[in-house]
Amino acid sequence: MKLGEEDGNMRRTSSFGENLLPRVAGKLDVSQISDIIQIKSPDTFVRTLYAGKIICTVKCEEKVKVFSVQGTAFETAATSGGNASVENAPTISPVGLSEWLHQTLLKNDWPHLTSAKSVVCGGLGLKTRENFKLLYDLAEQLRASVSATLAAVNAGFVPKDLLVGERGKNKTPKLYVAVGISGFMQHLAEIKDSKTIVAINEDPEAPIFQVADLGIVADLFKVVPELTELLKKKR
Ligand SMILES: Cc1cc2nc3c(=O)[nH]c(=O)nc-3n(C[C@H](O)[C@H](O)[C@H](O)COP(=O)(O)OP(=O)(O)OC[C@H]3O[C@@H](n4cnc5c(N)ncnc54)[C@H](O)[C@@H]3O)c2cc1C
Secondary structure (H helix, E strand, O other): OOOOOOOEEEEEOOHHHHHHHHHHHHHHOOOEEEEEEEEEEOOEEEEEEOOOOEEEEEEOOOOOEEEEEOHHHOOOOOOOOOOOOOOOOOOOOOOOOOOOOOOOOOOOOOOOOOOOOEEEEEOHHHOOOHHHHHHHHHHHHHOOEEEEOHHHHHOOOOOHHHEEOOOOEOOOOOEEEEEOOOOOHHHHOOHHHOOEEEEEEOOOOOHHHHOOOEEEEOOHHHHHHHHHHHHHHHO
């Protein structure tokens, strides 16, 4: 979108958007509004705070509105048929501080995390990178995507692009299976709105059970292979 008077500037809430938008807002000398989930009028927005724990309505009186949206809160827009004009952005000469070398796209056979209908997510309870194989086996039977908590990503069990939660890919799948995950609010961000949440944790007091539709209090190393075998027999 063009930056100028009376224009809005929007990006999906993502690490790229979170990096870019505050800079755009700073350059324009306006306040940024993050994580909107509803547009009530041209200057009034509903946004989330504290990983979705608080929902507030804010009025923005800036002439240029800079805001990020939570993609899953809105219907997919049609890519044709609108009446907005499309203008080519001006070419900007590099300032020479950094250089684009290459980009590597990870390729795998799993459904993409942001579009998967079912997601199997692993936490620190998996204990090692190798043990994540249990989740890939289960995900294969469920035709699900595999994801992880920040703690599991930081421990090096899986790459960062599988992160789910406040700092990762936000998604509201139909089925969300949480394995060895405590369920802190930063992880649950949008996940808590999934249609069905299944939690496997050996600690009956784990907060994940407060949002789970189906809770299994058990050792994941016993339950997950059993579940995978049962699903294999069903197919
Ligand atoms: C500003 C901020 C942003 C954050 N953003 C994110 C984010 O985007 N995403 C995110 O995930 N986190 C985020 N976090 C971290 C979050 O608060 C939690 O610390 C993290 O999600 C915990 O990960 P975990 O559940 O894997 O680990 P833990 O909290 O250590 O939980 C591990 C669980 O595994 C269970 N377990 C252990 N062994 C077994 C077994 N054999 N069988 C069954 N269960 C077992 C334990 O009972 C425990 O409940 C953020 C934190 C902050 C401060």
